[in-house]
Amino acid sequence: MQETVLVGVDWGTTNLRAYAFAADGSVRAKTARPTGITRMSVPYGDLLEELCGELGAGADTPALLCGMVGSRQGWIEARYITTPCTLDGLVEGLVSAPHAPRRVLVVPGLDSQSGSAPDVMRGEETQLLGLMDGVGGAERLVCMPGTHCKWVRLAAGRILDFRSYMTGEAFAALKDHTILGRQISEGAVHDAAAFAKGVGMAQEARGRGPGGLLNLLFGVRTLGLFDRLDPAAAASLMSGLMIGAEIADALGPQPPAEPVVVVGSAGLSARYRDAAEALGVRTTIADEDIATRGLWAIARAAALASR
Amino acid sequence: MQETVLVGVDWGTTNLRAYAFAADGSVRAKTARPTGITRMSVPYGDLLEELCGELGAGADTPALLCGMVGSRQGWIEARYITTPCTLDGLVEGLVSAPHAPRRVLVVPGLDSQSGSAPDVMRGEETQLLGLMDGVGGAERLVCMPGTHCKWVRLAAGRILDFRSYMTGEAFAALKDHTILGRQISEGAVHDAAAFAKGVGMAQEARGRGPGGLLNLLFGVRTLGLFDRLDPAAAASLMSGLMIGAEIADALGPQPPAEPVVVVGSAGLSARYRDAAEALGVRTTIADEDIATRGLWAIARAAALASR
Structure with a gap:
């Protein structure tokens, strides 16, 4: 068996995934824990040693x-680190954990200062570096669905800029804590037709401003009141409406020439792919191992795993 | 003392207000109860008699x-009743309560079928009829802030069309049930400068689509992360952003020639007035007695209080 030359950990808010890398960059072992940073009960160094x-x-x-x-x-x-940012820029921002029983480096997050408010990511930058090998020099748009979906522009080894959309978290809050929940049956399965109808409503409303969403969402309530929406399909309609509105805004007036690269869990990536394609944009779904490829790329560039 | 010729009740979800009308339409007595339709413990007829x-x-x-x-x-x-609708159309939709110990008529709500989903109001139509006397023949835009804010077009005795925005309810759900709450101190007083900054962010984003809101809201989080937003001011910024976005969408590309009439509680009406004026639109705030004027107008047209 090959020797482990690097341990990489993707250590999030609620979970972590840890990987043992061989000298050729392949992952020779991995493990996971439900101990993200909000659930720690032992010191970080102790858990890392474990x-x-x-x-x-x-x-x-x-x-x-x-x-x-x-x-x-x-x-x-x-x-x-402020975008635009390269792999080398990210490596310069690596920080050593103090008093660790071994050499431990921590990857910085990225911020964007191009909008009316700053934007931030942390963790996704490593996935993006893992993507870059496969992306080549052309400018590409990357969509990273999740609680706070990130839309990122990449080109020629650089992360150019990005924007976050709190679609996932807003969906849950509005479904569970507003009148919209009354139209929605719990535990309903995904309804592709209702999802597509929601995307269509977002598409029709493209010419309206950001506040239009606060009106469109009310339609989830009223379609139900007029018996034009099955409660079992209402969550899918609302999801299609919000994801469709997000994608339309993220694409802007000039849809990208190259397919949008979607990075995320299989289920959510499929929803974003369906919505994007309904809006006339091609997509490709990224491999699932880009986080490990990113950790390896950073480690190599930092000469951290040079043996 | 003048005789009571009509009892009018504005009976909402959580509260009711009841009025005794004299033959000249003046209110000679009034009362209120915290027994809206979701809080009833006795039959409707019994409470009405009380x-x-x-x-x-x-x-x-x-x-x-x-x-x-x-x-x-x-x-x-x-x-x-589907808009456009006149006073007479509304009167045709009055419904008698059965088995009531006196003559009891109930005012219908209105719906709009002009958008991608229906829209509804119930209670506001009576306020609008109370407004109409003062409005004259010119087309006017009316803004009725609340949990679900209504924007209504009136002209020459007709309620032409309307749209609801779930701004108030969405604000509460997003503040209390997403990461945005972490940036917001509870119990903070209104911060006019932060509110104006939020309206300005909405104004800048006018050219973006409905999904833009899901990105702009994330700015409440990130401005805080970068110490550019005092937690005591964060709720006001978020409120300005959401109300500003709502108003910009409701006004559309062609702002109205006449001042927008704002109908609502004093505090919320002042916020909408401030935001609308920052967006370059004049406002007038309606009198507080329009609900009673509306009840009286409907009763007269229905020959219900003809003695």
């Missing part, structure tokens, strides 16, 4: 951590 | 009820 032990890493194998572990609420803050 | 007794109305004085009491969940359903 992970390294489980992964069969030697006492002097370095570790590279990305995700919320580098936030102000995490182990040690690795401050945001 | 109100009539308290207001000194005789046993044969008719009653006119508006609001959610006419919804499917209320006393008796008075079905929506």
Whole structure:
């Protein structure tokens, strides 16, 4: 068996995933824990040693951590690097964890200062670096669905800019804590026709301003009142409306020439793909191992796993 | 003292207000109860008799009820009348409450079928009829802030069309049930500068689509992360952003020639006035007695209070 030359950890808010890398960059072992930074009960260093032990890493194998572990609420803050940003720029922002029993570097997040408010990501930058190999030089738009979906412009080895949309979290809050919930049956399965209808409503409303969403959402209530929406389909309509509105705004007036790269869980990626294609935009769904490829790319560039 | 010729009740979801009208349309007595349709513990007829007794109305004085009491969940359903609608059209839709110990008529709500989903109001139609006397023949835009803000076009005695925005309810759900709440201190007073900044962000984003709101809201989080937003001011910024976005969408590309008439509680009306004026639109705030004027106008047109 190949020796482990690097332990990489994607350490988020609620969970973590840890990987043992061989010298050729392949993942020779992995593990996971439900101990994101909001659920820690032992010191970070202790948990990292436990992970390294489980992964069969030697006492002097370095570790590279990305995700919320580098936030102000995490182990040690690795401050945001402002976009546009290259792999080398990110490597310059790596921060050493103090008093660690081995060499531990933490990946910084990214910020964008191009809008009326700043924007931030933490963890996604590592996935993006993992994507870059496959992307080539042309400008590409990347969609990273989740609680706070990120839309990112990449080109020629650079992360150019990005924007976050709090679609996932807003959907849950509006469904569970407004009158819209009354139209929605719990536990309903995905309804592709209702989802497509929601995307169509978003498409029709493209010429309206941001406030239009507060009116369109009320339609989930009124379609139900007029018996024009099955409660079992209402959550799918609302999801289609919100995801469709997000995508239409993220694409802007000039849809991209190249397919949008979608990075996320299989279920959510399929929804974004369906909505984007209904809006006339092609997509490709990224491989699932881009986080590990990103950790490896950063480690190599930082000469962290040079043996 | 003048005789009571009509009892009018504005009977909503959580509260009711009841009025005794004299033959000249003046209100000679009034009362209120925290017993909206979701809080009833006695039959509707019994509570109405209690109100009539308290207001000194005789046993044969008719009653006119508006609001959610006419919804499917209320006393008796008075079905929506589709806009455009006149006073006479509304009167045709009045419904008698059965088995009532006196003559009781219930005012129907209105619906609009001009958008991609229907829209509804119930209770506001009576306020609008109360407004009409003062409005004259020119087309006017009316803004009725609340949990679900209504924007209504009126002209020459007709309610032309309307749209609802769930701004108030969405604000509460997003503030209390998403990450945005972490940036917001509870109990903070209104911050006019932060509210104006939020309106300005909405103004800047006018050219974006409905999904833009899901991105702009994330700015409440990130401005806080970068220490560019005092937690005590964050709720006001978020409110300005959402109300500003709503108003910009409701006004559309061609702002109205006449001042927008704002109908609502004093505090909320002032916020909408401030935001509208920041967006370059004049406003007038309606008198507080328009609901009683509307009840009286409907009663007269229905020959309900003809003595």
